[in-house]
Amino acid sequence: MFTMRRLIIVATAAALMSGCASPNPYDGQAQDSGGMSKTAKYGGLGALAGAIAGAAIDHNNRGKGALIGAAAVGAAAAGYGYYADKQEAELRAKMANTGVEVQRQGDQIKLIMPGNITFATDSANISPSFYAPLNNLAGSFKQFNQNTIEVVGFTDSTGSRQHNMDLSQRRAQAVSTYLTSQGVDPSRVSVRGLGPDQPIASNADANGRAQNRRVEVNLKPIPGQQYDQQGTVQQYP
Numbered sequence: 704m705f706t707m708r709r710l711i712i713v714a715t716a717a718a719l720m721s722g723c724a725s726p727n728p729y730d731g732q733a734q735d736s737g738g739m740s741k742t743a744k745y746g747g748l749g750a751l752a753g754a755i756a757g758a759a760i761d762h763n764n765r766g767k768g769a770l771i772g773a774a775a776v777g778a779a780a781a782g783y784g785y786y787a788d789k790q791e792a793e794l795r796a797k798m799a800n801t802g803v804e805v806q807r808q809g810d811q812i813k814l815i816m817p818g819n820i821t822f823a824t825d826s827a828n829i830s831p832s833f834y835a836p837l838n839n840l841a842g843s844f845k846q847f848n849q850n851t852i853e854v855v856g857f858t859d860s861t862g863s864r865q866h867n868m869d870l871s872q873r874r875a876q877a878v879s880t881y882l883t884s885q886g887v888d889p890s891r892v893s894v895r896g897l898g899p900d901q902p903i904a905s906n907a908d909a910n911g912r913a914q915n916r917r918v919e920v921n922l923k924p925i926p927g928q929q930y931d932q933q934g935t936v937q938q939y940p
Contacts, residue, residue, distance in 0.1 A: 818916030872896025
């Protein structure tokens with residue numbers, strides 16, 4: 704009987720093989736706190752999922768099915784990891800000293816743009832100092848054009864909820880409109896306004912409210928997109 708323990712062993716072996724098949728020149732720039740490159744970690748998790756799926760599909764030979772599934776899915780996950788590693792490193796370089804924070808969360812990249820550089824109080828007009836970071840982002844998004852761009856606006860809790868929901872939506876739309884005016888493909892971009900929801904600090908003091916007044920940009924893999932181990936998108940007829 705092909706047990707879960709054996710599935711994990713097979714998945715691990717496949718992940719190691721896919722991870723070692725082609726070195727990632729960006730491993731030194733993107734490692735988690737335990738020293739493992741993000742690419743290797745994503746490949747291993749993908750390989751485990753693929754192993755389970757492969758074993759489920761091939762009932763006659765679960766070991767073979769698990770190995771095939773692990774290799775296929777693990778390579779795809781590692782491929783996007785390479786792509787995201789490169790994009791993350793480039794964004795960190797371009798956003799240095801701008802006030803924009805770059806975070807990596809799994810296979811997503813999050814950009815946090817605080818209210819002190821984005822918009823004046825109760826306004827959806829882009830602040831003059833925010834144009835330079837937005838221009839740099841637009842250039843990066845055109846260079847790395849194989850993921851989706853979600854722009855999300857937030858406010859603090861001051862004022863009515865409906866006003867804040869409308870304001871956050873207009874701020875997100877203003878950022879989206881500017882990015883597309885600079886040549887970013889509008890089909891990649893979506894917007895949401897979440898108003899005072901999902902605060903990242905307390906609204907009880909001025910400093911916390913300032914942190915909550917922000918715009919976030921979330922970069923995510925395109926559903927169904929396939930990447931090779933060098934992070935290159937695979938085109939199929």
